[in-house]
Amino acid sequence: MSPRGRPRDTEVDERVLQAATELLLRHGYGGLSTDEVAERAGIAKTTLYRRWPTKDHLALAVVARLQDHDEITDTGDIRRDLTDYMEKVAAGLNRMRVAGLPPGQESRSAGTVAELVAAAARHDDVGALERDVYARRNALACRLIERARDEGRLRPDVDPMTLLEQLAGALYYRVLITGHPVDRAYAERLVAAALDGAL
Amino acid sequence: MSPRGRPRDTEVDERVLQAATELLLRHGYGGLSTDEVAERAGIAKTTLYRRWPTKDHLALAVVARLQDHDEITDTGDIRRDLTDYMEKVAAGLNRMRVAGLPPGQESRSAGTVAELVAAAARHDDVGALERDVYARRNALACRLIERARDEGRLRPDVDPMTLLEQLAGALYYRVLITGHPVDRAYAERLVAAALDGAL
Amino acid sequence: MSPRGRPRDTEVDERVLQAATELLLRHGYGGLSTDEVAERAGIAKTTLYRRWPTKDHLALAVVARLQDHDEITDTGDIRRDLTDYMEKVAAGLNRMRVAGLPPGQESRSAGTVAELVAAAARHDDVGALERDVYARRNALACRLIERARDEGRLRPDVDPMTLLEQLAGALYYRVLITGHPVDRAYAERLVAAALDGAL
Amino acid sequence: MSPRGRPRDTEVDERVLQAATELLLRHGYGGLSTDEVAERAGIAKTTLYRRWPTKDHLALAVVARLQDHDEITDTGDIRRDLTDYMEKVAAGLNRMRVAGLPPGQESRSAGTVAELVAAAARHDDVGALERDVYARRNALACRLIERARDEGRLRPDVDPMTLLEQLAGALYYRVLITGHPVDRAYAERLVAAALDGAL
DNA sequence: TCCTAATCGAGACGGTACGTCGCGTCTTTGT
DNA sequence: ACAAAGACGCGACGTACCGTCTCGATTAGGA
CATH class of the missing domain: 1.10.357.10 (Tetracycline Repressor, domain 2)
Structure with a gap:
């Protein structure tokens, strides 16, 4: 059962998390907006929402990645x-x-x-x-x-x-x-x- | 030093907090909307914002009152x-x-x-x-x-x-x-x- | 150069101008409210403001259309x-x-x-x-x-x-x-x- | 039939028109607000509305006075x-x-x-x-x-x-x-x- | 001299609209 | 299928200004 259609661009995740992290740390939770993240990451919002169904999900992903190393x-x-x-x-x-x-x-x-x-x-x-x-x-x-x-x-x-x-x-x-x-x-x-x- | 101008209607606080408490407990923080509170309390939004400059302020007032009796x-x-x-x-x-x-x-x-x-x-x-x-x-x-x-x-x-x-x-x-x-x-x-x- | 993204719904303009015209003629300039127009046209206020950034812009559009046939x-x-x-x-x-x-x-x-x-x-x-x-x-x-x-x-x-x-x-x-x-x-x-x- | 009660302060009219004129000329019709006029004239809004029942009335008074000398x-x-x-x-x-x-x-x-x-x-x-x-x-x-x-x-x-x-x-x-x-x-x-x- | 009445300053209040923001969905064209 | 672009719906937010109101404090004339 190989996946059909165009495969996901793996680079996207990285760029999004990067942008989101930057925003979250710089401007807090309220300053983390999906529109802004998408724009900074140079991707479409659709793409973003395909991976993180919610701003909240994205934010958690960001923070989880930050504290992964304890x-x-x-x-x-x-x-x-x-x-x-x-x-x-x-x-x-x-x-x-x-x-x-x-x-x-x-x-x-x-x-x-x-x-x-x-x-x-x-x-x-x-x-x-x-x-x-x-x-x-x-x-x-x-x-x-x-x-x-x-x-x-x-x-x-x-x-x-x-x-x-x-x-x-x-x-x-x-x-x-x-x-x-x-x-x-x-x-x-x-x-x-x-x-x-x-x- | 007597207070100048029309005094605040003390009943308003009560009615607002009542309505806000109801909404907060029933529908959570997201379900607490200033529009709705104002309507239920029978006051203008202006009046509400004169006392609690923000939804956040209002919410705190509500919860503070709830826990006042410990x-x-x-x-x-x-x-x-x-x-x-x-x-x-x-x-x-x-x-x-x-x-x-x-x-x-x-x-x-x-x-x-x-x-x-x-x-x-x-x-x-x-x-x-x-x-x-x-x-x-x-x-x-x-x-x-x-x-x-x-x-x-x-x-x-x-x-x-x-x-x-x-x-x-x-x-x-x-x-x-x-x-x-x-x-x-x-x-x-x-x-x-x-x-x-x-x- | 093909247009990117979802194209504008051309029907929206029509419905909005219809509603706005109705309001303007019936209730005058003061009776023309963006909220009401949006509701009557069955669209979100955001959509309205994307096309006419101001009530004034909308009103002009209405009148311009009315006098277009001289x-x-x-x-x-x-x-x-x-x-x-x-x-x-x-x-x-x-x-x-x-x-x-x-x-x-x-x-x-x-x-x-x-x-x-x-x-x-x-x-x-x-x-x-x-x-x-x-x-x-x-x-x-x-x-x-x-x-x-x-x-x-x-x-x-x-x-x-x-x-x-x-x-x-x-x-x-x-x-x-x-x-x-x-x-x-x-x-x-x-x-x-x-x-x-x-x- | 002499007027009963406290007589109107004649100086008020002058101060109000002064302030209103200033605002109207400086910031246009939209910048002429009754609140602001009252504050600048150092009077209460009640006093203002006793003489000019509407912002429009006041504005007309201002302009009429300006063009009185042709x-x-x-x-x-x-x-x-x-x-x-x-x-x-x-x-x-x-x-x-x-x-x-x-x-x-x-x-x-x-x-x-x-x-x-x-x-x-x-x-x-x-x-x-x-x-x-x-x-x-x-x-x-x-x-x-x-x-x-x-x-x-x-x-x-x-x-x-x-x-x-x-x-x-x-x-x-x-x-x-x-x-x-x-x-x-x-x-x-x-x-x-x-x-x-x-x- | 007290009483009554209108004015004044201050500011709360109701109402209505405005324009904005953010989220998440949908519709295109292209890859 | 996925991607980019961007329109769309929804719902709330906070603001602005208007004109009305309720206070307490003045300031007159009339009893």
């Missing part, structure tokens, strides 16, 4: 590994904080992240894809925690997912809600608090 | 108090999860919350207001924690704000990002994990 | 030809006098004509178009006069354009300024006065 | 007197041609005049007033012509009103419709043509 290290020092991971997450968020703003400034909140979440709520498939991205990333971190727990470096009753949510959640909460900064120092404080407990 | 109890049992508080926060989020969906269904993600955060990023003043709402609410919880710490019911090195972020952040993370449910059971597990620590 | 006859009897022409011009003006009024009535002044002139002053291109319409029509009459002059039926020092302005101007002056009627009888009197002179 | 001379030389009068009319029109344009430029058409005519068509009383202004002015010119005719300086069958319409009409036609200039030279040519006739 990795998790396992040195055996769980405190340090988690802190490193949190710092990477924070870095990704901070990158979004700058999107759409004049250089030198940075928003308190990362609007683009919120828009993406909103997009996920608008379209089931965007939501599924988005959750998948996070699930994949968190699965790695989860295993890291599990290993530490199973080797006795963490309490045996630790629930890895909950611990992760405490950590990542705090970062997102600051970036999306309170607008407070997230940096290495905060990552350290956060991990310490989570590991040591409050009692 | 209270925090202080029974002396910090674990229970925090769990109760988390449950209230969760309830608010779950309410947003239903917004704009056919009855009986509920979205995985609370799109409206995300839209509101996006709105905060679009307009500085909306952001300021939004952060203010959260700050006010968190301040109460913060004091609760401080009291417990100062009375020796929590470790003396506990940072109340960070603890709070671990808790609230986790809820928001689930509701916005992973789409997992947040209920009483989760609230208990969460508080337990935060208080006991992982080490 | 012709000038050349019988050799210059007095009669001019009178006939003046009567046609008067008829066009009188038609505008009725626009926007309850049937049976007619305004003293032709408001719509004035609005059109005002529109011409608001947008350069409307003005250019409008002047073009008049120029085209007057050119014919001019040649009529020139012929009569060159054949000795008028004084050799007659300036055709000035003569025309005396005639048409008087009609417009009555219709726009003084509100007096313009009819066949006046046309005759006017032409006589212009041809015979006052001395 | 006089007609009677030297016995009818050709010269008419030319002088036409020049004054032309001057008034040319003044309107500049209204609302950046200095140094002048519109082809006198939009404000057209707007005023349109206003006259919108409100009967404005129309009546406007026609009155013209009637008063033309009556003087009419008498001038009558005198010349009765004294044998013009043909006995001359209809003064028609002659006047030929002259003034031509000016208005050029200014409103064709956009051609009106100056002393044209006035001379025009009067000559009208007096000498075409036959």
Whole structure:
């Protein structure tokens, strides 16, 4: 069953994502318009919509590609590994904080992240894809925690997912809600608090 | 200093917020249109825009009013108090999860919350207001924690704000990002994990 | 050079002008609204604005089409030809006098004509178009006069354009300024006065 | 029957007309807004509307005041007197041609005049007033012509009103419709043509 | 001197239209 | 089939201006 008709121009995807990325980072989610993307990429809107059925889909594709490269290290020092991971997450968020703003400034909140979440709520498939991205990333971190727990470096009753949510959640909460900064120092404080407990 | 000119019709605010709330909850953020709100409230669009310069401003006003009634109890049992508080926060989020969906269904993600955060990023003043709402609410919880710490019911090195972020952040993370449910059971597990620590 | 992209739906122009004409004649210039026109023509406002960038442009198009059918006859009897022409011009003006009024009535002044002139002053291109319409029509009459002059039926020092302005101007002056009627009888009197002179 | 209540502040009329004139001449009819006038005159809109029930009424008042000073001379030389009068009319029109344009430029058409005519068509009383202004002015010119005719300086069958319409009409036609200039030279040519006739 | 009435400043209000923007679809011609 | 080009439908947005209204505060004349 070979595909009939003219094959898709593979170069198009690249040009579109390039243009879309540029727009998203420079002018924010609102500044990302399909008309503009098509024009900059030198393609027809039809072509664009054949691949991404919605602006939201396109935007997700852009951001997903941007954050594809986070990795998790396992040195055996769980405190340090988690802190490193949190710092990477924070870095990704901070990158979004700058999107759409004049250089030198940075928003308190990362609007683009919120828009993406909103997009996920608008379209089931965007939501599924988005959750998948996070699930994949968190699965790695989860295993890291599990290993530490199973080797006795963490309490045996630790629930890895909950611990992760405490950590990542705090970062997102600051970036999306309170607008407070997230940096290495905060990552350290956060991990310490989570590991040591409050009692 | 008496107010000059014709005073604002206070009834208008009520009617507008009523209509806007109805639309927001029934049809979601996208279904909230200024034209429709004005018509339902029986006022001119001009009047609406005089008070809320943007649809975003209006939407925030609506949600802020909805969540105005959360209270925090202080029974002396910090674990229970925090769990109760988390449950209230969760309830608010779950309410947003239903917004704009056919009855009986509920979205995985609370799109409206995300839209509101996006709105905060679009307009500085909306952001300021939004952060203010959260700050006010968190301040109460913060004091609760401080009291417990100062009375020796929590470790003396506990940072109340960070603890709070671990808790609230986790809820928001689930509701916005992973789409997992947040209920009483989760609230208990969460508080337990935060208080006991992982080490 | 074949035209690219989806061609314009030629039927749209017709439907729009139809609706606009109806509105303009029935309810006057103020009663011509782009929203209403679009709805009656069964098209989107965007489509309308793509062709006529302004209500003013649309209105001119309507009136230009209405007056497109005036012709000038050349019988050799210059007095009669001019009178006939003046009567046609008067008829066009009188038609505008009725626009926007309850049937049976007619305004003293032709408001719509004035609005059109005002529109011409608001947008350069409307003005250019409008002047073009008049120029085209007057050119014919001019040649009529020139012929009569060159054949000795008028004084050799007659300036055709000035003569025309005396005639048409008087009609417009009555219709726009003084509100007096313009009819066949006046046309005759006017032409006589212009041809015979006052001395 | 002495007037009860607080008497009207006579100074207000002046300040309003001042401001309105300024706006009308500087920014044209469209730039004359009641809000702006009220603010500049330092009065309330209520006060303004108590005296001029409509923007159109106000605008007419402004223009009427501007052209109040035309006089007609009677030297016995009818050709010269008419030319002088036409020049004054032309001057008034040319003044309107500049209204609302950046200095140094002048519109082809006198939009404000057209707007005023349109206003006259919108409100009967404005129309009546406007026609009155013209009637008063033309009556003087009419008498001038009558005198010349009765004294044998013009043909006995001359209809003064028609002659006047030929002259003034031509000016208005050029200014409103064709956009051609009106100056002393044209006035001379025009009067000559009208007096000498075409036959 | 108080009362009544009209005016004034300020600004909210209703209404109506305008023109714009962005998304996603559709219709062409050509490859 | 896919691509480029561009018209199209839809729906909302925010703005502008008009003329009306409701306040409180003045400023007169008349009882």
